[in-house]
Amino acid sequence: MKVVVCIKQVPDTKGGVKFNPDGTLDRAAMMTIMNPDDKAGLEAALRLKDQYGAEVTVLTMGLPKAEDVLREAIAMGADKGVLVTDRVLGGADTWATSQTLAGALRNMEYDLIITGRQAIDGDTAQVGPQISEHLNIPVISYAQNLKIEGDSVVVERQFDDRYHVLKAKMPCLITALAELNEPRYMTPGGIFDACKAEITVWGRADLKDVEDSNLGLKGSPTQIAKASDKVRKGAGEKVTLDPAEAVDYIVGKLSEKHVI
Amino acid sequence: MDFTLRKEHEMARTLFREFAEKEVKPLAQEVDETEVFPRGTAEKMAKNGFLGIPVPKEYGGQGCDPLTYVMCVEELSKVCGTTGVIVSAHTSLCCDPIMTFGTEEQKQKYLVPLAKGEKLGAFGLTEPGAGTDAQGQQTKAVLDGDEYVINGSKIFITNGKEADVYVIFAVTGMIEKRGKMIKEISSFIVEKGTPGFSFGTKEKKMGIRGSSTYELIFTDCRVPKENLLGKIGQGFKIAMHTLDGGRIGIAAQALGIAEGALERTISYTKERKQFGRSIAAQQNTQFQLADMATKVQAAQLLVYKAAMAKATRKEYGFEAAQAKLYAAEVAMEVTTKAVQLHGGYGYTREYDVERMMRDAKITEIYEGTSEVQRMVISAALLK
Numbered sequence: 001m002k003v004v005v006c007i008k009q010v011p012d013t014k015g016g017v018k019f020n021p022d023g024t025l026d027r028a029a030m031m032t033i034m035n036p037d038d039k040a041g042l043e044a045a046l047r048l049k050d051q052y053g054a055e056v057t058v059l060t061m062g063l064p065k066a067e068d069v070l071r072e073a074i075a076m077g078a079d080k081g082v083l084v085t086d087r088v089l090g091g092a093d094t095w096a097t098s099q100t101l102a103g104a105l106r107n108m109e110y111d112l113i114i115t116g117r118q119a120i121d122g123d124t125a126q127v128g129p130q131i132s133e134h135l136n137i138p139v140i141s142y143a144q145n146l147k148i149e150g151d152s153v154v155v156e157r158q159f160d161d162r163y164h165v166l167k168a169k170m171p172c173l174i175t176a177l178a179e180l181n182e183p184r185y186m187t188p189g190g191i192f193d194a195c196k197a198e199i200t201v202w203g204r205a206d207l208k209d210v211e212d213s214n215l216g217l218k219g220s221p222t223q224i225a226k227a228s229d230k231v232r233k234g235a236g237e238k239v240t241l242d243p244a245e246a247v248d249y250i251v252g253k254l255s256e257k258h259v260i
Numbered sequence: 261m262d263f264t265l266r267k268e269h270e271m272a273r274t275l276f277r278e279f280a281e282k283e284v285k286p287l288a289q290e291v292d293e294t295e296v297f298p299r300g301t302a303e304k305m306a307k308n309g310f311l312g313i314p315v316p317k318e319y320g321g322q323g324c325d326p327l328t329y330v331m332c333v334e335e336l337s338k339v340c341g342t343t344g345v346i347v348s349a350h351t352s353l354c355c356d357p358i359m360t361f362g363t364e365e366q367k368q369k370y371l372v373p374l375a376k377g378e379k380l381g382a383f384g385l386t387e388p389g390a391g392t393d394a395q396g397q398q399t400k401a402v403l404d405g406d407e408y409v410i411n412g413s414k415i416f417i418t419n420g421k422e423a424d425v426y427v428i429f430a431v432t433g434m435i436e437k438r439g440k441m442i443k444e445i446s447s448f449i450v451e452k453g454t455p456g457f458s459f460g461t462k463e464k465k466m467g468i469r470g471s472s473t474y475e476l477i478f479t480d481c482r483v484p485k486e487n488l489l490g491k492i493g494q495g496f497k498i499a500m501h502t503l504d505g506g507r508i509g510i511a512a513q514a515l516g517i518a519e520g521a522l523e524r525t526i527s528y529t530k531e532r533k534q535f536g537r538s539i540a541a542q543q544n545t546q547f548q549l550a551d552m553a554t555k556v557q558a559a560q561l562l563v564y565k566a567a568m569a570k571a572t573r574k575e576y577g578f579e580a581a582q583a584k585l586y587a588a589e590v591a592m593e594v595t596t597k598a599v600q601l602h603g604g605y606g607y608t609r610e611y612d613v614e615r616m617m618r619d620a621k622i623t624e625i626y627e628g629t630s631e632v633q634r635m636v637i638s639a640a641l642l643k
Contacts (some may be wrong), residue, residue, distance in 0.1 A: 072271070135354050184308075185275055185308050186275045187308055188275070188309050188310075188324045188328055189317060189321070190321040190326060191271045191272050192322070192323060192324055193276065194268075194271070
């Protein structure tokens, strides 16, 4: 069984967000982490490796430094890493990204593709389902649990107040939620192996059956006009009062701030 | 000279820091208050390979270098001194001598499960009359047929009752050296559960209160002669070699405690307001923090240098002694200043620096007091 997990290196928002003058994220200047939903997807794949001996390959698209996230995945137990990096692929939206990853996946063998539901820097949840569309394979999104039954995968698909149990024949694509599992840590020995591991690096020329018009900034139907950091809220204040006193207190505070 | 860490060391630090923050820090205060050995944490560390970091992969370890191991103890100790010493005593004092002096059979039988974390290790050298003076050993081992019969006791043993495998030292005879009769000391591997091996009192300690510190008692304890570690009479050499490595582990523990106290003091002084401004805005605070940070950095360089010496050289006792001496004294100084800068709050158990100051003290005492380290260093200078 061969599993490919698509992972993304995203900014670690705990370290603060930095922007380029044009309003796009300055990724090179920020601390990075493996996207949490993707990490849960990787853990699910590693459990299939533990249980069935699946071969796990991690695939990412990004700057050359995105190689770090592949090494982290290998230190957790993934077998191989593939980095797709090329200047012409930069500035991609979800359409161009999914076209790029599909172009890479056409060169790879897989029974199951796992992606995270969405990345914390984009929050679109579109790339996984789009890849399945390009590859013409079934997709089950928002997986909160999964198991293998013969040549099929059985997935619990999460909703707000319930879940659906869906079964799909492999090859197929699953998008994973961070709630799927608790990802394992890297191991010290795994880190040493990962730093020696050879990462396969592909550029535009290695992508299969993809038009130039569907790649990079030029191939992106959507473009970011402006991005900004969230306005930080103050620490707040907590008081314990009975309802009548609480009303007076709140009205007093609102008057003090000239809200009312 | 380039002080940049290699990629694998940066990644390892990220791993250890994340584990320490998530798994160890939330329990540190409780472990101290209740004096209960953190068994659950030890199991998690075993599962993640933390108990066999410098042991080769063919013996169940992680195949990493001493610097990676040092970083593990450092990061754990930054949040909990108890957890740091559990790893240090297990790795430096039990895995290391078996790895260095053990036969292939002993490595397969004992080192493999120790490095995998299936078993926990301990080391028994100290006796009531044999602390710094290791020659004062009273515990005896006598060969009787195919077994050694051990009688005596060991005190202040870290991982005492929780360990499964113990490296123990005992007198096996008298030998003449430079015209004087001295004790012949040998080393043995003893398993928990061996008839005649029991535990005495648990020590009630000032710091590292969750670490299980016990007296070990041997009463006609019979161990197979195959459990002799190294050659007969090689015990003193094994003990000294082991302590050279152990001192690097304790130096890393001391370093971690100092770093933890410094981190907490920086955040506290920025938050705490007196006379209408944060105490970090006071020049006294700024100068104290500058001194603390500079000493912590110097300690880190000495500790890392000792770890690199262990990786590349056969003899590293000098570097280990300097690292332990300095890091331990810095830990005591920095934690004391940290409590002072926290004021009255720092004297309460609500704040981590109170525990850290108590934890720091032992690093100046065990695995060779600061005075012993000065003896080792000066002996090398004056030889």
